[in-house]
Amino acid sequence: MLTTECYSNLVNNINSGIIILNSEKKLLHWNQWIQDHSQFELSNYTNHLLTEIFPDLKNSRIEDAIESALELGLPSLISNIFSRTPFALYNPGNFNVDKLNDDRIQQAVNISRIKVDEDRVFCLIQINDVTASVAREKNLELQVKERKEVESSLLKIETRQRAIMQTMIDALIIFDSNGFIDSFNPAAEKLFGYSENDMMGDNIAFLIEEFSGVKELRESIELMFELGIIGKTKECVAIKCNGSQFPVDISISEIELGNEKFFSAVIRDVSDRKQMDKLKKDFITTVSHELRTPLTSIRGSLGLLCGGIIADIPKKALDLIQVANNNCERLIYLINDILDIEKATSGQMAFEFKTFNLKNLVEQSIGNNASYATQYNVSYKLIEEAKDLAVDVDEHRFQQIMSNLLSNAAKFSIPESSVDIIINFQNELVEIDVKDYGQGIPDKFKENIWNKFTQADTSTTREKGGTGLGLAISKTLTEAMHGTISFTSKEGEGSTFQLRLPLAKNKTM
Amino acid sequence: MSDIPKLNDLEEDLLKELFNLGVGKAAASLSKMVTQEILLSVPKVEFAKSSAMIELLDSNESIISISQSIHGPFDAKSILLFPEHGGMEVVRQMLGSQLSDEAIADLHEEALSEIGNVVLNACIGAISKSMNTIFDVEIPKFNQASPENLLQASNLLDGDTILLININMKLKDSDIEGYLAFVFSSESLKKLQGSLTQLINSLS
Numbered sequence: 063m064l065t066t067e068c069y070s071n072l073v074n075n076i077n078s079g080i081i082i083l084n085s086e087k088k089l090l091h092w093n094q095w096i097q098d099h100s101q102f103e104l105s106n107y108t109n110h111l112l113t114e115i116f117p118d119l120k121n122s123r124i125e126d127a128i129e130s131a132l133e134l135g136l137p138s139l140i141s142n143i144f145s146r147t148p149f150a151l152y153n154p155g156n157f158n159v160d161k162l163n164d165d166r167i168q169q170a171v172n173i174s175r176i177k178v179d180e181d182r183v184f185c186l187i188q189i190n191d192v193t194a195s196v197a198r199e200k201n202l203e204l205q206v207k208e209r210k211e212v213e214s215s216l217l218k219i220e221t222r223q224r225a226i227m228q229t230m231i232d233a234l235i236i237f238d239s240n241g242f243i244d245s246f247n248p249a250a251e252k253l254f255g256y257s258e259n260d261m262m263g264d265n266i267a268f269l270i271e272e273f274s275g276v277k278e279l280r281e282s283i284e285l286m287f288e289l290g291i292i293g294k295t296k297e298c299v300a301i302k303c304n305g306s307q308f309p310v311d312i313s314i315s316e317i318e319l320g321n322e323k324f325f326s327a328v329i330r331d332v333s334d335r336k337q338m339d340k341l342k343k344d345f346i347t348t349v350s351h352e353l354r355t356p357l358t359s360i361r362g363s364l365g366l367l368c369g370g371i372i373a374d375i376p377k378k379a380l381d382l383i384q385v386a387n388n389n390c391e392r393l394i395y396l397i398n399d400i401l402d403i404e405k406a407t408s409g410q411m412a413f414e415f416k417t418f419n420l421k422n423l424v425e426q427s428i429g430n431n432a433s434y435a436t437q438y439n440v441s442y443k444l445i446e447e448a449k450d451l452a453v454d455v456d457e458h459r460f461q462q463i464m465s466n467l468l469s470n471a472a473k474f475s476i477p478e479s480s481v482d483i484i485i486n487f488q489n490e491l492v493e494i495d496v497k498d499y500g501q502g503i504p505d506k507f508k509e510n511i512w513n514k515f516t517q518a519d520t521s522t523t524r525e526k527g528g529t530g531l532g533l534a535i536s537k538t539l540t541e542a543m544h545g546t547i548s549f550t551s552k553e554g555e556g557s558t559f560q561l562r563l564p565l566a567k568n569k570t571m
Numbered sequence: 572m573s574d575i576p577k578l579n580d581l582e583e584d585l586l587k588e589l590f591n592l593g594v595g596k597a598a599a600s601l602s603k604m605v606t607q608e609i610l611l612s613v614p615k616v617e618f619a620k621s622s623a624m625i626e627l628l629d630s631n632e633s634i635i636s637i638s639q640s641i642h643g644p645f646d647a648k649s650i651l652l653f654p655e656h657g658g659m660e661v662v663r664q665m666l667g668s669q670l671s672d673e674a675i676a677d678l679h680e681e682a683l684s685e686i687g688n689v690v691l692n693a694c695i696g697a698i699s700k701s702m703n704t705i706f707d708v709e710i711p712k713f714n715q716a717s718p719e720n721l722l723q724a725s726n727l728l729d730g731d732t733i734l735l736i737n738i739n740m741k742l743k744d745s746d747i748e749g750y751l752a753f754v755f756s757s758e759s760l761k762k763l764q765g766s767l768t769q770l771i772n773s774l775s
Binding site: 123210 | 689
């Protein structure tokens with residue numbers, strides 16, 4: 063048998079709290095652990111009621127359990143789940159003077175009866191410090207919660223994105239950097255006639271005519287970069303599952319996901335729009351042609367009448383014929399302009415490039431328009447700041463541009479003023495400035511100036527004449543001859559239109 | 572079935588009162604533990620074969636049992652039984668629904684051991700008090716087993732007679748059916764019946 067001293071040693075060395083109460087719930091003994099964690103000296107408290115030593119145990123489960131153990135021999139497990147810190151016990155390492163409830167160690171308590179002999183029973187209270195495992199569990203629970211939150215928010219995002227993809231009207235195809243399709247939305251299924259399952263892992267190159275014929279699938283991406291499709295909207299020809307082709311607008315953007323690169327292609331069928339465009343063009347061209355034929359004979363007749371082919375036309379009638387003739391001329395200009403712009407924008411206009419001396423060309427332009435300027439009491443003045451410049455242009459189209467610029471300048475000049483035509487050479491480009499000292503271009507009109515059928519003030523159309531197509535045509539023609547056209551203007555001070563053309567490759571005339 | 576004793580009306584009433592008293596005290600303790608009202612009641616007490624317990628639980632899932640052995644004037648084993656989902660539901664209701672399923676799964680053994688301890692203690696206490704005796708009661712053991720393995724896991728034989736006490740547990744959002752079984756050896760059973768008769772006689 064072990065000696066009492068030996069027992070005492072044993073109890074003191076246990077790494078949990080042991081409290082022994084007598085049958086009157088008064089303290090008989092507690093071990094060193096309790097002393098360390100309560101900082102209560104055992105000798106000061108022996109024979110005190112436990113509820114006097116730890117007052118907040120009054121009416122607690124601990125008190126009930128002690129009673130059950132002593133009266134009925136019932137053992138109680140009081141885990142940390144429902145009673146976290148029943149005893150005022152603290153970590154001996156950082157004893158807090160405030161002794162806050164939060165600073166108590168987390169406890170799990172066992173209470174049971176021990177029968178010493180026939181007459182005597184004691185109550186044994188065993189307290190375990192479970193702070194560390196509670197913290198671990200809490201941490202784990204927190205991690206689980208965080209993971210779930212992340213998962214659910216990811217799921218939400220995915221669901222939302224999926225919904226957007228699914229309900230998009232435009233076809234959306236996502237593919238990797240080798241062109242292999244990763245996702246194919248219902249609109250794409252409808253457009254191409256393939257199901258998403260059919261297309262998974264297939265290459266985007268099969269769907270777009272411009273990408274087909276690549277030797278290696280990887281090249282399709284390089285081709286896309288070459289074609290300048292990435293990050294822009296481009297018109298391409300798409301191929302349906304039945305092999306039929308149709309025009310599409312395709313916009314491809316790059317998506318970086320970690321180390322992986324993906325591409326998204328938004329594809330819109332533009333067959334209807336193309337059809338409408340063609341119809342509109344055909345209509346304009348047909349109408350213009352049909353109008354021009356009768357107009358030519360009307361102008362001929364009117365011209366002859368004005369020229370006095372018939373004698374004895376009364377002066378009043380002749381005036382009216384003159385008005386009719388002028389307006390007929392205007393109508394012909396308008397129709398020619400419309401035909402020109404349709405030809406130029408559809409690329410049907412033929413250009414006959416030749417090398418010309420710029421000064422000669424410009425002098426010719428001035429000559430052509432001099433009589434027009436006289437109508438407005440305006441004179442043209444050529445200023446040659448650079449000499450012996452040669453340009454490669456189609457002479458007829460160049461004169462068309464110059465006529466437009468010169469007549470505009472005259473039309474919007476103040477009477478008695480001059481229009482300066484300055485020839486210059488800067489930044490490897492030939493420059494022709496047409497500078498007037500007229501009313502200038504209103505600011506709000508500036509951004510629309512190159513659009514078709516625009517003039518600053520609709521009322522000036524009547525006063526000054528013109529179709530509103532002149533500048534649009536000039537711009538298209540200039541660009542077709544590898545040049546640019548721009549302007550600067552200040553209201554009330556005048557405008558300068560600048561035509562820039564590349565210097566002729568063969569400079570010697 | 573002839574060896575299963577039958578309780579007469581008086582005995583059944585007495586036992587029902589006894590156990591209702593016991594679970595009533597347990598309900599008060601549980602309510603205090605979680606600061607929400609928990610109601611426990613015993614609608615039925617009967618003798619049955621241990622196998623009847625399994626039929627009653629009629630569960631495709633595992634069965635959770637918390638048992639405490641009793642030694643004294645008679646020996647018995649008290650077992651509180653829940654179908655698994657019922658047991659989990661008790662824990663969820665008592666700990667608050669903000670806990671994740673993982674946390675409930677982690678805590679259910681410890682929590683149900685404690686809940687079982689409270690219920691079993693209260694019932695054993697009620698018996699002790701009425702019989703004016705003190706038992707030596709062991710600490711609770713937790714067990715989770717499939718219905719087929721329940722008897723073996725609880726150290727029971729198929730033919731053992733049990734006193735089967737139906738327990739109805741009402742928590743804020745749910746009603747949970749559980750069973751309390753007292754398992755007796757034949758000798759203990761006789762002693763129990765003797766004590767019951769004695770008790771009835773003393774009352775009348």
